[in-house]
Amino acid sequence: MPVGTTVWRLLTRLDAALLATVLAGWLRSRTRLAAARRPPRYRTVIAVDGKTLRAARQPDGSQIHLLSALDTSTGIVLAQVTIAAKSNEIPAFAPLLDAVETVLGSLNDILFVADALHTQTSHANEIAARGAHLLxxxxxxxxxxxxxxxxxxxxxxxxxxxxxxxxxxxxxxxxxxxxxxxxxxxxxxxxxxxxxxxxxxxxxxxxxxxxxxxxxxxxxxxxxxxxxxxxxxxxxHWHIENMVHHVRDVTFREDLHQARTGTGPAVIATLRNTAIGYHRTNGDTNIARATRRPLDLITDVTSSYPTTQ
Incomplete structure (x- = not known):
């Protein structure tokens, strides 16, 4: 069995965006039956918000900042992008839409809810061009x-x-x-x-x-x-803060995690998002209690791939 440092070296070399896409797709595959039973007036609402990993400081002292998109009905983080150094959330909005569209296949008729930072003309035009809506x-x-x-x-x-x-x-x-x-x-x-x-x-x-x-x-x-x-x-819009960011801080102590190598901070954040989304799709509301049953998640992941040892 590999030691922790070996696993960490692997994680820091992964493509964080690709990992987020694959895991979000896996979580959505577990909720398709429920989605088919939604009422006619139902509309997919995606909340967009950013989060700073406060302890993950770069050598120049800057902090890692991530922009995420949450499906508010399922509790699944559909996409997450890393904000470029010396930049902000605004240029990362279009790449986030690209990532969400990769997972969903289309953004037609989806409603995006964001805070005042994203009240941008370019954002409104970009979303309208994809057939989506903005609040x-x-x-x-x-x-x-x-x-x-x-x-x-x-x-x-x-x-x-x-x-x-x-x-x-x-x-x-x-x-x-x-x-x-x-x-x-x-x-x-x-x-x-x-x-x-x-x-x-x-x-x-x-x-x-x-x-x-x-x-x-x-x-x-x-x-x-x-x-x-x-x-x-x-x-x-508060769902992304209450259901994801707050849980990552309180249950997983994310703001105390000082990992900063390669894509490690974004990858670890994606794994936390996946764990939270997995428990949400199982109907768990107390994520701290649900994480005390790690074998549930391990069994579901390995049972999906019969050749996994």
Missing amino acids: VQVKRNQPTLYGQLKTLPWPQIPAGDRTRDRGHGRRETRTVKAVTLHTPGGIAFPHAQQAVRVTRTRTTTSGKTSRETAYLTVSLPAIHAQPTDLQDWIRR
Whole structure:
């Protein structure tokens, strides 16, 4: 049996992108029956977000940063790309779409949900060219677009959906309003079909109340994106943080892992994504408890290949 250092030397020489594609395809093959039973209104929603491996520092002191795409319905990370040194997530967005398309075969009618960093004209055009759709938040770092959304006649627009939750010592109400963009030329963002406003009102047990307002655009018309859908899709962006990144940090202690050789950091992150996705597809919600049954995963991998010794 090879020792740990031998295994590590192998891992650091693997093509991290290819490994992520192969393992994501294997996980999806285990969920195809469930996918066939989805309701007619179902839409695949993919959350995009980045994560820094804080302890994996390069010789020049820079940190490894990865951009990932999560299928929010299955908990499977479909693709992961490494951000180039001295760069950011924006140039890596198109390669991430390429990787997702390799796994799925097509991006037609898929909805991508991303944070304000990806409210980029090039991203909207790239996604539209592939037949997909984009839901993104708009912040003040884009003053023209933000101003256009903020000055829409929101007081005259009725609330489309409202949800109330309790937990973590507070009550939260989320109200969604959406309006079709009929203005000449739309707004300063290509392919935007609707403007969305989300108002979050939080009240703590001490009685303190706070309110937060967020503005978004979506490239789907109202007939395909009702306020109840938008409410659900907006919250799904948090899935990649809660279901993957948080688990990698807390359960796998990823931010303490100092490995930085070759493709090692990205490969190890992919293996963690695969373990998490495997347990999610088995219906496990407590990943820490599920990882105490490593033979389940080993058996499933080896049983797929009868010649494996």
